[in-house]
């Protein structure tokens with residue numbers, strides 16, 4: 268028999284970035300809040316995504332800097348990745364953040380329910396608790412924030428060959444001697460560049476005519492050069508026919524053109540799928556899209572009353588900062604507001620040996636939309652700060668409206684551009700012309716100084 272239903276002001280199903288932030292916020296202000304999380308305290312980002320990968324990217328980048336030791340005046344006696352030390356470093360970072368999140372959850376006063384939730388009625392979930400019990404919880408408002416998981420394509424033999432996903436590779440059981448990466452998005456390329464620094468021989472297989480099809484074509488070509496410079500083999504316009512693993516443990520990836528790639532492991536990084544199937548959403552009156560994401564309107568309301576969704580599962584851009592912005596939308600809208608997700612300026616940074624940061628439109632997108640554009644380019648080697656560090660690789664590119672000098676977008680490949688892009692974003696949000704950045708006094712010598720140099724070109728045209 269089901270236990271009696273417990274009522275809450277707010278029920279959060281899945282403790283992702285939006286959900287956990289809202290749950291803490293509302294609990295701290297005195298509301299009765301329950302948050303159900305099936306086990307990853309703090310969500311995907313902290314446990315198996317952004318944070319562990321960026322901890323390891325830091326190791327990979329340090330390795331690359333040590334390779335240039337002599338150039339920087341240092342005698343460095345080799346720098347070799349050690350899988351046990353890497354795992355310990357990653358786990359330290361993750362464990363620290365999980366512990367901090369756990370404490371914050373408890374301090375907020377929320378009811379943190381550890382278990383797997385499934386809907387049994389509108390705004391009502393039945394939770395199989397991790398410790399074996401069961402609870403039925405109902406929210407006056409209910410938020411679904413269950414995230415996404417790696418998508419495994421239907422490639423013959425992939426499963427049986429024990430293909431890795433970002434999650435299993437992050438367990439760092441070993442550093443594969445030869446790693447084959449299927450997919451050309453941020454996950455595939457962050458791992459490719461990172462494992463190349465750890466000593467793996469990496470091959471990336473892409474079905475497109477260039478890497479990172481979402482990004483600016485020129486910058487994507489520069490990313491390809493960066494990877495090639497690190498010994499990564501990039502195969503473009505290839506489809507995988509099948510995958511196999513022999514008794515000796517060697518993996519073979521057979522491409523449709525007949526080429527056979529031999530490796531020790533294969534990483535599948537071809538996108539992520541929503542965690543909705545096991546939620547029994549029809550019982551909650553919540554519709555999903557053809558791709559399985561929760562169907563939400565611009566206010567993040569689902570098809571059921573007082574039921575909302577946020578983050579990856581709601582089809583929001585798959586970034587932690589987008590999920591955080593979804594929290595802001597929900598905070599207002601649960602209180603009767605009508606904040607919208609429409610027209611948001613969503614920045615992104617892919618963390619390779621260099622940052623690949625982007626905001627706004629690419630050149631292709633701006634031209635497709637019919638904007639009259641001026642293009643600004645700046646090689647990173649022109650920036651004094653890059654000269655001082657000796658890391659001069661990369662290219663900055665900006666797209667400016669030819670009539671108004673408004674910045675339409677920028678893509679910056681280089682050191683620290685994940686930081687620099689925020690200034691461009693601020694200027695765009697403020698509606699400033701690019702001359703404002705050209706004429707601003709910027710600390711010397713910083714990477715941000717490159718903005719004045721970048722925008723000197725189109726502004727003077």
Ligand SMILES: Cc1cc2nc3c(=O)[nH]c(=O)nc-3n(C[C@H](O)[C@H](O)[C@H](O)COP(=O)(O)OP(=O)(O)OC[C@H]3O[C@@H](n4cnc5c(N)ncnc54)[C@H](O)[C@@H]3O)c2cc1C
Nearest residue numbers: 281283284305310311316317384413414578579585586587
């Ligand atoms: C390898 C990798 C690297 C990434 N790097 C970056 C980066 O550098 N920067 C960036 O911005 N983004 C990055 N992302 C994307 C980012 O991780 C996601 O966009 C973000 O975590 C989405 O958060 P969310 O709020 O949708 O929910 P999530 O953080 O995915 O949380 C969902 C939670 O719901 C729980 N859950 C699911 N089903 C149930 C259920 N039935 N009952 C109870 N609980 C449930 C899960 O356990 C999970 O904790 C990366 C992703 C990956 C995979």
Ligand SMILES: NC(=O)c1ccc[n+]([C@@H]2O[C@H](COP(=O)([O-])OP(=O)(O)OC[C@H]3O[C@@H](n4cnc5c(N)ncnc54)[C@H](O)[C@@H]3O)[C@@H](O)[C@H]2O)c1
Nearest residue numbers: 420450451452453454455474536537538539585616617618
């Ligand atoms: N630094 C960051 O912010 C960061 C890092 C990692 C991931 N992420 C987020 O996670 C999301 C998922 O990342 P991802 O790289 O897995 O997905 P993605 O969708 O961004 O890229 C996957 C690529 O694989 C291709 N692909 C799809 N099916 C394929 C197949 N069968 N064979 C070969 N290629 C195929 C796709 O066309 C696409 O180009 C990203 O879009 C991003 O939003 C962000």
